[in-house]
Amino acid sequence: MLLLFFCVWIIFNGTITAEIAVIGAVIVLFMFAFICRFMDYSVKQEILLYKRSVCLLRYTFVLVMEIVKANMAVIRLITSSSEVVEPVMVCVRTNLKSRFCRVLLANSITLTPGTITVSMDEDECVVHCLDKSLSEGMEDSVFVKMLEKLERIGD
Structure with a gap:
């Protein structure tokens, strides 16, 4: 989800600069914390998602x-x-x-x-x-x- 959120942030901005990347990283971390807190998601599920993605690839x-x-x-x-x-x-x-x-x-x-x-x-x-x-x-x-x-x- 972190990577997906960050990619969406970059796509919506249309360009990538250091400033946009830093602001995007902060926003993505806040969104991830929100999802973990209120939507029953965890870092463990995130790691599992990445492992499964590699296997599916x-x-x-x-x-x-x-x-x-x-x-x-x-x-x-x-x-x-x-x-x-x-x-x-x-x-x-x-x-x-x-x-x-x-x-x-x-x-x-x-x-x-x-x-x-x-x-x-x-x-x-x-x-x-x-x-x-x-x-x-x-x-x-x-x-x-x-x-x-x-x-x-x-x-």
Whole structure:
């Protein structure tokens, strides 16, 4: 929140000088103290927010890389005349506890070419895969591991 408040201050001012930065820092500290006092926020939550942001940034990078790899696999499936495409529906069970992480996993699967999350229950996603080769290792994929790590940050 501190960084966000300061960035908003700079954006609203349109320029950055030492004077604007110092005044902005003082105002931001007062706003943060107000939020901590009256809105049940704390420095611990602020640190947790930064840790999670770093983890989510890494997750986004990995997601983009997996999307590129899946694009290549789908292109290979489509252009290959010798391979027979075998669509399959799989159930993916996870140990993810938070709804946010489960939804993020389902959306990540859907964003990855060749796979679509059809339904999602508490600990289970039903996924349609363009080919059975795309369904291998989904339960212990890099997405699941990173989301489990994200959940452990809050513990």
